Amino acid sequence: MKRIFAIVAALAIEAPLGGLASQASPAARTLFAWVPLSRLETSTQAEPVAVKDAPPPADSKGVADAPPEGVINISSEQIDAQEIKVAPVEKGIIARRLSVPGTITLDMDLVARVPGRVVGTVTQMRKRLGDPVRQGEVVAVLDSREVADAKSEYLTAAVAFDLRKTMFERAEILWGKKISAEQQYLQARATYLEAELRLDLARQKLSALKLDPAEVEKAAKQESNLKSGVSSLREYEIRSLISGRVIERKVDVGTLIGSQGDPPDLYTVADLSMVWVEIALATTDLDVIAEGQTVVITSGRASGARGVGQIIFISPLVDPDTRSARVIAQIDNKESIWRPGSTVTASIVIKEEPVEVLVPRAALQTIGGEQVVFVRTPNGFQRRVVTTGRSDEQNVEITSGLSAGEQIAVNNTFLLKAELGKGE
Numbered sequence: 001m002k003r004i005f006a007i008v009a010a011l012a013i014e015a016p017l018g019g020l021a022s023q024a025s026p027a028a029r030t031l032f033a034w035v036p037l038s039r040l041e042t043s044t045q046a047e048p049v050a051v052k053d054a055p056p057p058a059d060s061k062g063v064a065d066a067p068p069e070g071v072i073n074i075s076s077e078q079i080d081a082q083e084i085k086v087a088p089v090e091k092g093i094i095a096r097r098l099s100v101p102g103t104i105t106l107d108m109d110l111v112a113r114v115p116g117r118v119v120g121t122v123t124q125m126r127k128r129l130g131d132p133v134r135q136g137e138v139v140a141v142l143d144s145r146e147v148a149d150a151k152s153e154y155l156t157a158a159v160a161f162d163l164r165k166t167m168f169e170r171a172e173i174l175w176g177k178k179i180s181a182e183q184q185y186l187q188a189r190a191t192y193l194e195a196e197l198r199l200d201l202a203r204q205k206l207s208a209l210k211l212d213p214a215e216v217e218k219a220a221k222q223e224s225n226l227k228s229g230v231s232s233l234r235e236y237e238i239r240s241l242i243s244g245r246v247i248e249r250k251v252d253v254g255t256l257i258g259s260q261g262d263p264p265d266l267y268t269v270a271d272l273s274m275v276w277v278e279i280a281l282a283t284t285d286l287d288v289i290a291e292g293q294t295v296v297i298t299s300g301r302a303s304g305a306r307g308v309g310q311i312i313f314i315s316p317l318v319d320p321d322t323r324s325a326r327v328i329a330q331i332d333n334k335e336s337i338w339r340p341g342s343t344v345t346a347s348i349v350i351k352e353e354p355v356e357v358l359v360p361r362a363a364l365q366t367i368g369g370e371q372v373v374f375v376r377t378p379n380g381f382q383r384r385v386v387t388t389g390r391s392d393e394q395n396v397e398i399t400s401g402l403s404a405g406e407q408i409a410v411n412n413t414f415l416l417k418a419e420l421g422k423g424e
Contacts, residue, residue: 094353130247357402360410
């Protein structure tokens with residue numbers, strides 16, 4: 001090392017001399033020649049620096065741990081939060097349907113008008129629009145002279161009949177004992193039969209007015225005992241013919257009814273537990289429908305109401321202007337979903353075909369031009385390519401790629417498609 005330092009010092013002394021370096025003394029040249037070149041080279045090399053392994057790229061770990069292609073790792077809590085419904089794959093039926101517009105109407109077999117029946121003045125209206133009504137319930141009260149005359153006639157006939165009956169029975173006894181003449185007996189008998197006939201006629205008149213003779217007699221006796229001076233003979237109670245709801249109220253208190261030009265009805269009551277769907281069907285489609293066929297009714301409202309009914313009538317006549325026939329379907333409406341007058345879509349089931357594997361349309365997604373479903377796995381979902389077959393408005397047949405009993409996502413599958421796209 002000392003020799004090396006000496007050489008370096010000599011070079012440092014000679015460097016300022018510029019071009020004189022080439023004219024170095026023989027002793028200096030001898031010193032340079034004595035030092036091995038390899039020693040100089042070794043001494044001038046820098047000591048090696050220990051290089052640590054470079055850290056992996058930031059995303060190298062993520063790539064290493066990424067799930068296999070088509071696999072979505074998602075927890076059960078996340079599935080519930082995103083409202084993804086999982087259901088088993090089952091067998092089903094593909095239905096061929098004919099969809100046409102229709103209108104909800106009242107079932108005319110369940111509509112009744114409440115008539116006044118007699119000439120009179122409305123004194124009470126006990127029901128308002130929309131009120132429920134029971135069959136036989138009193139919905140209005142009239143003040144009617146016609147009713148008063150009918151009740152009075154019956155009461156008078158009943159009293160006369162009782163008297164004539166008593167007189168006839170007495171005459172019959174006397175004639176049987178040969179105490180009275182046969183002429184008196186025959187006269188009493190004729191008078192009795194005439195009173196009986198008058199009573200029957202008066203009773204029939206009350207029946208025509210839907211009045212119970214026993215109730216009329218009971219009310220007359222109660223008024224006689226009370227001696228209030230107020231007569232109910234003129235009151236006439238109007239009762240509903242069916243149970244349902246009031247959909248029309250046509251008169252008010254004080255209205256005259258029954259005469260020519262007066263309103264004939266007080267209310268219209270409808271039972272809305274069943275309604276009709278009226279459809280105008282083209283003649284070209286009449287050959288594929290029949291009474292008793294199933295009809296699926298869907299509304300155009302945001303609620304997406306849906307119901308199932310049956311065709312009950314197909315008109316034998318065709319409208320010459322529209323070249324269509326009137327078709328009526330009946331549908332249950334106990335939940336009051338369907339409102340008469342609203343428009344709906346009627347899908348008439350023309351043909352039904354069973355299939356082995358059926359999934360909802362919402363379960364399918366298109367990825368890369370292929371139809372896929374998402375099969376439930378312990379850690380989430382697995383994308384599965386399937387082959388589709390026949391289909392209807394709601395469901396699609398799967399011909400390959402899926403088996404009955406497997407659990408798949410049946411709604412909100414677009415969320416799974418989006419999640420799968422993030423990984424790609």
